[in-house]
Amino acid sequence: xxxxxxxxxxxxxxxxxxxxxxxxxxxxxxxxxxxxxxxxxxxxxxxxxxxxxxxxxxxxxxxxxxxxxxxxxxxxxxxxxxxxxxxxxxxxxxxxxxxxxxxxxxxxxxxxxxxxxxxxxxxxxxxxxxxxxxxxxxxxxxxxxxxxxxxxxxxxxxxxxxxxxxxxxxxxxxxxxxxxxxxxxxxxxxxxxxxxxxxxxxxxxxxxxxxxxxxxxxxxxxxxxxxxxxxxxxxxxxxxxxxxxxxxxxxxxxxxxxxxxx
Amino acid sequence: xxxxxxxxxxxxxxxxxxxxxxxxxxxxxxxxxxxxxxxxxxxxxxxxxxxxxxxxxxxxxxxxxxxxxxxxxxxxxxxxxxxxxxxxxxxxxxxxxxxxxxxxxxxxxxxxxxxxxxxxxxxxxxxxxxxxxxxxxxxxxxxxxxxxxxxxxxxxxxxxxxxxxxxxxxxxxxxxxxxxxxxxxxxxxxxxxxxxxxxxxxxxxxxxxxxxxxxxxxxxxxxxxxxxxxxxxxxxxxxxxxxxxxxxxxxxxxxxxxxxxx
Numbered sequence: 001x002x003x004x005x006x007x008x009x010x011x012x013x014x015x016x017x018x019x020x021x022x023x024x025x026x027x028x029x030x031x032x033x034x035x036x037x038x039x040x041x042x043x044x045x046x047x048x049x050x051x052x053x054x055x056x057x058x059x060x061x062x063x064x065x066x067x068x069x070x071x072x073x074x075x076x077x078x079x080x081x082x083x084x085x086x087x088x089x090x091x092x093x094x095x096x097x098x099x100x101x102x103x104x105x106x107x108x109x110x111x112x113x114x115x116x117x118x119x120x121x122x123x124x125x126x127x128x129x130x131x132x133x134x135x136x137x138x139x140x141x142x143x144x145x146x147x148x149x150x151x152x153x154x155x156x157x158x159x160x161x162x163x164x165x166x167x168x169x170x171x172x173x174x175x176x177x178x179x180x181x182x183x184x185x186x187x188x189x190x191x192x193x194x195x196x197x198x199x200x201x202x203x204x205x206x207x208x209x210x211x212x213x214x215x216x217x218x219x220x221x222x223x224x225x226x227x228x229x230x231x232x233x234x235x236x237x238x239x240x241x242x243x244x245x246x247x248x249x250x251x252x253x254x255x256x257x258x259x260x261x262x
Numbered sequence: 263x264x265x266x267x268x269x270x271x272x273x274x275x276x277x278x279x280x281x282x283x284x285x286x287x288x289x290x291x292x293x294x295x296x297x298x299x300x301x302x303x304x305x306x307x308x309x310x311x312x313x314x315x316x317x318x319x320x321x322x323x324x325x326x327x328x329x330x331x332x333x334x335x336x337x338x339x340x341x342x343x344x345x346x347x348x349x350x351x352x353x354x355x356x357x358x359x360x361x362x363x364x365x366x367x368x369x370x371x372x373x374x375x376x377x378x379x380x381x382x383x384x385x386x387x388x389x390x391x392x393x394x395x396x397x398x399x400x401x402x403x404x405x406x407x408x409x410x411x412x413x414x415x416x417x418x419x420x421x422x423x424x425x426x427x428x429x430x431x432x433x434x435x436x437x438x439x440x441x442x443x444x445x446x447x448x449x450x451x452x453x454x455x456x457x458x459x460x461x462x463x464x465x466x467x468x469x470x471x472x473x474x475x476x477x478x479x480x481x482x483x484x485x486x487x488x489x490x491x492x493x494x495x496x497x498x499x500x501x502x503x504x505x506x507x508x509x510x511x512x513x514x515x516x517x518x519x520x521x522x523x524x
Contacts, residue, residue: 002281002282004281006281011281013280013281013282014279014280014281015279015280015281015286017276017277017279018275018276018277019264019266019268019273019276019277020264020275020373024277024283024285024286024371025293025348025350025406026289026408026409027289027406027408028408028409028412057413058409058412058413088286088287090286099412099415099438099439100415100416109286111281111282113359130397130399131395131397133393133394133395133430135391135392135430136392137409137413138407143289144287144288144289145400145406145407145409146288146290147288147290147399147405147407148399150288150290150362151319151320151399153360153361153362154320154321154361154362157362168393168395168397168430
């Protein structure tokens, strides 16, 4: 069971949503997913800052104080030891119904669900035929328009745990749910911000210790270790890419390496 | 006011939607928009065929008979002279919450709204910096993940009525809400299906009379006339591109040309 707050109060899992809400009709909104330990949402400030930047770029109404109050109300109800918190902001209803309308009443959905952090800490990847579009907001911002990631994950699901997505130039971008890092000769390397990647919060935490560059598939195959980052699972090692083993370093080595430098 | 049918019956404009419905949380669904004259939804068979193809590719549950029954129920309530009908199908709730899950109970939303077909029949375009991703399902299928189109329309809204989107190779694809055709020396030309375009129903109706090819911006500037097609507005002439006049033929000429060949 999840704890669900929608547009002003707690609801029992079902929303009373306007049929014309653009979040539903056109994937027109943004979201954040945070790890929760007890009453603490991890890196809440960073997530809200990213959300404010995305809202500004897309022209969505953003009220940080309102979101913080909703998050606090939900966290106060938390009975789970480890949980995931999702904050969803949509454009709401736009009248008249033009693509370019602002939306005077955005919808805010905050939900908290139990999350088992003991999920697998190593995964395999396969390259998807679906590329990241580095010119598109949907590749940089955490928007509700997620269908290409879903299709990429489905495409490889019979042969790998997650899809590796290249950008339109054929360079390494990210997976459907996280950023990528590689370790090579004691140097941490990650695809550059202009490579069609989500601006990840965990990625940002590691960035001062890493080199941003154009990354190729050959770089991944030559790495000492490759890992994925995201806010819920933090560091997940990639053990195989298209069924070929990647790197010879252990997950413990990766974690030690990161811990010593943060 | 709209007439709204959702998951089994008529509702008063607000849906009781599961907070985890993937249509809302991840733009995970598809839709069709049809013109309605009286009790008749124009090209309903063609729209449902396209929807079935998209549902199959994306792994969404599709029940054509159920959709037809809902559409018939909504059309029977129609009081508008001209209206637009929207059919929305989402993946519904997926348990466990993996990107790759099927969704055993898709959500079906059918809504009918008055539509003024006397909207402007000529528009201007400006080129967006956001490209169409010809490798992505979202560029070919009419999915709920529409945010890049919205961002493109917003980007040019101060200087044009709609955005012209190029694909990742820099060739002409389409606009945010329709396909493009050009008329040159009595030949109808349209971007090829592999150019990152939506597989439009009105486009399909004209295709037997047209040549599909790679189209450049220079081709548009050299055309005798350029027009946009979509199911609600049918043929809309493009009079300017980035503030430069396009073609020297009238909208009447375009319509005559098309009418003689269908």
